[in-house]
Amino acid sequence: MLQTKVVTAEPxxxxxxxxxxxxxxxxxxxxxxxxxxxxxxxxxxAEAAGLGWLAAAAGGPPLPAVLAQDRELLVLPWLPxxxxxxxxxxxxxxxxxxxxxxxxxxxxFGGPRPGWIGAAPLDNRPGDTWAEFYxxxxxxxxxxxxxxxxxxxxxxxxxxxxxDRLPDLAGPAERPARLHGDLWTGNVLWSDxxxxxxxxxxxxxxxxxxxxxxxxxxxxxxxxxxxxxQEVTPLAPGWQERRRLHQLHPxxxxxxxxxxxxxxxxxxxxxxxxx
Numbered sequence: 001m002l003q004t005k006v007v008t009a010e011p012x013x014x015x016x017x018x019x020x021x022x023x024x025x026x027x028x029x030x031x032x033x034x035x036x037x038x039x040x041x042x043x044x045x046a047e048a049a050g051l052g053w054l055a056a057a058a059g060g061p062p063l064p065a066v067l068a069q070d071r072e073l074l075v076l077p078w079l080p081x082x083x084x085x086x087x088x089x090x091x092x093x094x095x096x097x098x099x100x101x102x103x104x105x106x107x108x109f110g111g112p113r114p115g116w117i118g119a120a121p122l123d124n125r126p127g128d129t130w131a132e133f134y135x136x137x138x139x140x141x142x143x144x145x146x147x148x149x150x151x152x153x154x155x156x157x158x159x160x161x162x163x164d165r166l167p168d169l170a171g172p173a174e175r176p177a178r179l180h181g182d183l184w185t186g187n188v189l190w191s192d193x194x195x196x197x198x199x200x201x202x203x204x205x206x207x208x209x210x211x212x213x214x215x216x217x218x219x220x221x222x223x224x225x226x227x228x229x230q231e232v233t234p235l236a237p238g239w240q241e242r243r244r245l246h247q248l249h250p251x252x253x254x255x256x257x258x259x260x261x262x263x264x265x266x267x268x269x270x271x272x273x274x275x
Contacts, residue, residue: 022078030078032064037072044074046115050181050202051076057178059100061197076198079191086190091221094188094195095228098210102177103233106204109133109176117182117201120253130206131170134249135163142252146264149256155268162248162271169245169274172236176204183210184217184250208239212246244270 021033036044048069055063068075086094110126110133123141127133143151143159162169180187181201189196211229215222229235251267 023075030080031067032076032078034074034076035072036074039072041071042114043116044069044071046113047200048074049113050115050200051198054101054178054180054197054200054202057101057104059097060104060178061094061097061101062194063197063200079189079196079198082190082193086195086220087193088221088224090190090193090195091224092228095225096232097195098225099229099232102179102207102210104178106176106178109204109206110137111203115181115201115203117250117253118257120256122181122201122203124203126204129167129170130174130176131166133205134170135166138249139163139166139252142249142256145256146252149259151264155264158268158271158275161275165274169242170206171208171238171242174206174236177207177210179203179205179207179210181205181210182250183213185214185219186217188214188219206246207233208235208242209246209249211235211239212243213250215243216247216250244273 019035019037021035023031023033025031034044048066051063051066054060055065064076064079066074066076082090108126109128109130111124113124115122115124120142123137125137127136139159140163143156147153147156179202180197181203182199183197187197187199189198211226214225219225248267248270251263251270254261254263255267
């Protein structure tokens with residue numbers, strides 16, 4: 001861990017995955033500390049590895065460097081927020097940088113290790129096609145967990161029918177993109193005039209997934225971001241009609257983690273829209 005003393009530590013909120021702290025160190029640095037008491041084996045290691053893998057993409061968005069990490073702590077540089085939020089040029093820059101990140105690619109759909117999205121586990125075993133991977137690793141496991149938690153059989157059958165149709169719904173084949181994997185607006189921090197990516201669930205996937213998740217949770221200036229993205233790498237025809245398909249996984253995750261929050265209804269509506 002860091003070879004220096006803590007001078008000041010203040011709580012910076014609590015998430016479903018643990019406590020968050022702003023910390024000033026004796027050497028003058030300000031850092032952000034994620035404290036996850038009793039974290040599962042590999043939980044923070046997966047995040048640290050994902051930050052490094054995403055940061056290696058030439059021309060991609062900035063990501064904080066991992067200063068220290070063990071089973072229960074992750075230490076990152078503190079990113080002071082821009083008081084006025086993102087500017088138009090910063091939003092456009094992030095769009096171009098996301099295009100570069102995705103274009104950096106991945107060896108396969110999936111990844112070399114299990115991961116996490118929030119407090120939910122991610123099975124990253126590879127799939128030969130995106131439809132195969134998305135169905136087997138991003139839809140089926142969460143429907144199964146929801147069924148174990150009381151999801152009615154009739155509702156589970158909706159997702160089963162969608163799985164049968166995935167190859168026809170997936171759109172033109174694309175090579176695996178290098179994905180953040182949990183790109184909701186809270187995981188984009190605006191600091192020093194740029195959009196920084198944090199808290200990834202990094203893996204090889206379909207680039208439309210990151211963009212669809214930004215839309216799902218109301219990213220500021222999304223239309224401007226998408227226009228800049230498409231100047232670098234145009235999206236395949238029909239991408240607008242596939243947005244809800246890509247949003248299905250985060251909706252199922254939220255339905256599992258936050259029962260009664262309306263996410264299950266939204267997931268069912270999204271699935272029914274393709275049947």
